[in-house]
Amino acid sequence: MSEYIVEMRHITKRFPGIVANDDISIGIRKGEIFAFLGENGAGKSTLMSMLFGMYEPDEGEILVRGEKVKLSSSNEAAALNIGMVHQHFKLVDNYTIAQNIILGIEPIKKIGGLIPYVDCKGAQEKIRELSKAYGLEVDPCQVVESVNVSIQQRVEILKMLYREAEILIFDEPTAVLTPQEIQYLLDIMVELRNKGKTIILITHKLEEIKRIADRCAILRRGKLVRVLNVAETSTQEMANLMVGREVVFEREKQPANFREVLLEVEDLTVRNEDKFDVVKNVSFSIRRGEIFAIAGVSGNGQIEIADAIAGLVKPQKGKIKLKGKDITAATIRRRTEEGMSYIPEDRQRLGVVLDFSLEDNLAIKKYYREPFSQKGILKREGFQKFAEELIEQYDIRSGQGAKTIIRSMSGGNQQKAIVAREISLESDLMIFVQPTRGLDIGAIENIQKQILRERDKGKAVLLISLELDEVMSLADTIGVIYNGQLQKISPAEELTTNEVGEYMMGVKS
Amino acid sequence: MKAKNQTTPNGLIGKMINALDDERLSQFAIPIVSIILTIIAASVLLLVLGKNPITAMNGFLRGSGFMMKPLYAGGQSMLTDFLSFLGILAPMLLAALGIIIGMKSGMFNIGMAGQMLAAGFIATVFVGYSGLNAYIAKPLVILVGITAGGLIGATIGFLKYRFNIHEVVSSIMFNYITSYIVAFFINTYYKDIITRSSRICSPASRLSITGIAWGSSKLTLPLGIILAIASVFLVKFLLDRTVIGFEMKAVGLNRDCAKYAGVNVGKSIVLAMALSGVFGGLAGVTYYVGYFNSIVPKELASLGYDSIAVALLGNISPIGAIFSSILITIFQKGSIYMSSTVGVPKEIASVITGILLLFSACGTYMRYLARRQRERLAEKAKKEGVQ
Numbered sequence A: 001m002s003e004y005i006v007e008m009r010h011i012t013k014r015f016p017g018i019v020a021n022d023d024i025s026i027g028i029r030k031g032e033i034f035a036f037l038g039e040n041g042a043g044k045s046t047l048m049s050m051l052f053g054m055y056e057p058d059e060g061e062i063l064v065r066g067e068k069v070k071l072s073s074s075n076e077a078a079a080l081n082i083g084m085v086h087q088h089f090k091l092v093d094n095y096t097i098a099q100n101i102i103l104g105i106e107p108i109k110k111i112g113g114l115i116p117y118v119d120c121k122g123a124q125e126k127i128r129e130l131s132k133a134y135g136l137e138v139d140p141c142q143v144v145e146s147v148n149v150s151i152q153q154r155v156e157i158l159k160m161l162y163r164e165a166e167i168l169i170f171d172e173p174t175a176v177l178t179p180q181e182i183q184y185l186l187d188i189m190v191e192l193r194n195k196g197k198t199i200i201l202i203t204h205k206l207e208e209i210k211r212i213a214d215r216c217a218i219l220r221r222g223k224l225v226r227v228l229n230v231a232e233t234s235t236q237e238m239a240n241l242m243v244g245r246e247v248v249f250e251r252e253k254q255p256a257n258f259r260e261v262l263l264e265v266e267d268l269t270v271r272n273e274d275k276f277d278v279v280k281n282v283s284f285s286i287r288r289g290e291i292f293a294i295a296g297v298s299g300n301g302q303i304e305i306a307d308a309i310a311g312l313v314k315p316q317k318g319k320i321k322l323k324g325k326d327i328t329a330a331t332i333r334r335r336t337e338e339g340m341s342y343i344p345e346d347r348q349r350l351g352v353v354l355d356f357s358l359e360d361n362l363a364i365k366k367y368y369r370e371p372f373s374q375k376g377i378l379k380r381e382g383f384q385k386f387a388e389e390l391i392e393q394y395d396i397r398s399g400q401g402a403k404t405i406i407r408s409m410s411g412g413n414q415q416k417a418i419v420a421r422e423i424s425l426e427s428d429l430m431i432f433v434q435p436t437r438g439l440d441i442g443a444i445e446n447i448q449k450q451i452l453r454e455r456d457k458g459k460a461v462l463l464i465s466l467e468l469d470e471v472m473s474l475a476d477t478i479g480v481i482y483n484g485q486l487q488k489i490s491p492a493e494e495l496t497t498n499e500v501g502e503y504m505m506g507v508k509s
Numbered sequence B: 001m002k003a004k005n006q007t008t009p010n011g012l013i014g015k016m017i018n019a020l021d022d023e024r025l026s027q028f029a030i031p032i033v034s035i036i037l038t039i040i041a042a043s044v045l046l047l048v049l050g051k052n053p054i055t056a057m058n059g060f061l062r063g064s065g066f067m068m069k070p071l072y073a074g075g076q077s078m079l080t081d082f083l084s085f086l087g088i089l090a091p092m093l094l095a096a097l098g099i100i101i102g103m104k105s106g107m108f109n110i111g112m113a114g115q116m117l118a119a120g121f122i123a124t125v126f127v128g129y130s131g132l133n134a135y136i137a138k139p140l141v142i143l144v145g146i147t148a149g150g151l152i153g154a155t156i157g158f159l160k161y162r163f164n165i166h167e168v169v170s171s172i173m174f175n176y177i178t179s180y181i182v183a184f185f186i187n188t189y190y191k192d193i194i195t196r197s198s199r200i201c202s203p204a205s206r207l208s209i210t211g212i213a214w215g216s217s218k219l220t221l222p223l224g225i226i227l228a229i230a231s232v233f234l235v236k237f238l239l240d241r242t243v244i245g246f247e248m249k250a251v252g253l254n255r256d257c258a259k260y261a262g263v264n265v266g267k268s269i270v271l272a273m274a275l276s277g278v279f280g281g282l283a284g285v286t287y288y289v290g291y292f293n294s295i296v297p298k299e300l301a302s303l304g305y306d307s308i309a310v311a312l313l314g315n316i317s318p319i320g321a322i323f324s325s326i327l328i329t330i331f332q333k334g335s336i337y338m339s340s341t342v343g344v345p346k347e348i349a350s351v352i353t354g355i356l357l358l359f360s361a362c363g364t365y366m367r368y369l370a371r372r373q374r375e376r377l378a379e380k381a382k383k384e385g386v387q
């Protein structure tokens, strides 16, 4: 027997225009937490997708428990007790949690030994047992679309455990979670390891690796740079190895220079589909040259505030003014033209048309204007030229440049494309929800610097982020939201991280 | 280490397998394989019925004017058959373009037949019975077709956008409404006592020029086919190169993102359905006031539904629709001659169309099988290489 439960030897995978994995050899031991670190587009998801049978390597071989295997579908991977939680979840929205978990391996019973039916009761029982054993609380009868991302993720984990997975792959599981949820998830992973499971974790967050991983492999542009022992390596070292240069964690911030008020939100109330007020009488204003951050635990109404300002939902009451003009009832197009950018939370549902090319997505807010079109006729050269500029400026990596279909790009590069598009609108007001979600540390550094530069140019920035670090290092003013209400608005330097945390939890008010 | 080369199987079958698995080639390979499989399946069916499949296939081609018939009635020739084929090809292609526009915008306009009927009927009544001369009548017929089809399409789109009524439901309702209203008017005012259809429209209004002598045969020149071919390029241009097309595709692929990007989604939906209806209307006038010259009450043209198959088989692309409409029209048009010479019911043509659609819908599965096969061959080659 080899010392490894999983061994990948000389794996190469090519996609049109790019070598996603280039001769990678790696061994993973049973019962360890093995992390993958690498820039956006380095090939982490691709490598793990091959272990999960989604793609087959062009060259090289995979050994599981010492035996050579050929994985040509995820069913074959599941048969070898390999499970994966993808970067973008793969759940059926209008099915219940239980139905999602048993999908594909439905337990069949027969009425009177003849007529087959799906044994939902039995499945629910088993799911309840599993949730209890691993601390993954869910209600199996709830419909997936009605629960939040952190529960959806639990469903994905339960799906693996239900299939008796021994090797669990997590692709950026914490990108969509709040700090508390992350804490919880990391504990569960440690717990799983202690019960003998092998965990593979892809993440961009060094502190997570530092906290729970045993070993870490670093990929850069498709190649394996090094496998290191986490305990013996500092985060700074890991960061430098990954990006290939010195990474600066501290942001240099010029003193603020506030000018006239740009955005005024007065008494805003937003009601959701269930006739419940998710935003209650919120008022605030943002000046030119100011970064106004809304901090809060997810689901407290911050996304709805952003959606209302951007015109995606109609407020129940209240007023929104941009440069003194009332835009409460304006169309989305008009708001864009008046000077508003918006990076939405859900990048794949709202932010891009997945089956459009990169250049079409980059121009999706400007296509009807020169130089993208003239008298209703598209000018393709305009699209291409604009896309190439942004690709260069924001280091958006893909196989076929401007013509790449966004769907085939790595998650982080999709995000970079959205950020690039929104900043390039040069709007006076920029609404950024989780702008650096899923980005590697190098790209985060880049984007955060860019945000600060926009502020110094006199733009007003509304930043909504679940990452307190990001809020604390960028914001000039912080508004803490709890339960649909702005608890506290105050200059950033007057608040400590701890205080913000307390307001967020509703402990202090 | 030569494993890379060995993954490429050789021979005709091997080439086919490669083409099916290839990103770009597969869009051509899948329809071709579907057609071959359909011909095989149809042949088996005919053999079971005790008929000679080759004669049957020849029958389809002869009936459509692609092959000489052994015998022609007076005034008939292969050319008359072929022109008549083009005459019915035109509405098929136009209707398919309407379906394509709908699908690109994320909507299924299953009401083609109703939009055709409405346009055909209005054109017949207002222009066909008017006695206007050809230079005014023909453009007017086209205009009526565009307007009538467009209005119905727009209404369906509006119902969808404003009241969230699914377009499939409302367009099927429109089919019935149109069919009964038209039948009522024909039976009450416009019925021809002998044929029990509507009275025929004036030759001046028809979108075909009849009675041209050529040798011993009398030809009917279908004008609709020119309209149809021009429309193919128009639709392609619309979808690929215009702002409207860009918006329609964005709405079709991701409505939420289109809205977020500032596209007026409602306007785009109504516009797309209106355009889809316009081509339905054009199909209607080339059908009822072109290929035919009267309307049978209470009957919806099955061509309106066949056009869905045409659009799908042609990979929802305007250029693809040219080829798929030719193919499906050969089966439909040639079915009468085929059935009379071979002695099977002409409905067999619809069965064949159905089989064709079935196979072309299995495109993804075919690709999957091809990939499987390719890997198996590669594996085998590798093993042999080791020995």
Ligand SMILES: Nc1ncnc2c1ncn2[C@@H]1O[C@H](COP(=O)(O)OP(=O)(O)OP(=O)(O)O)[C@@H](O)[C@H]1O
Binding pocket: A015, A016, A018, A020, A038, A039, A040, A041, A042, A043, A044, A045, A046, A047, A087, A397, A398, A399, A408, A409, A410, A411, A412, A413, A438
């Ligand atoms: N299905 C595909 N078709 C074409 N190219 C692809 C496909 N999947 C991935 N790629 C390309 O392969 C490269 C590696 O992508 P991958 O998703 O593995 O990156 P990653 O390391 O997971 O990045 P991220 O941190 O952004 O998620 C990218 O450049 C991507 O464009």
Ligand SMILES: [Mg+2]
Binding pocket: A044, A045, A046, A087, A171, A410, A411, A412
């Ligand atoms: Mg990834």
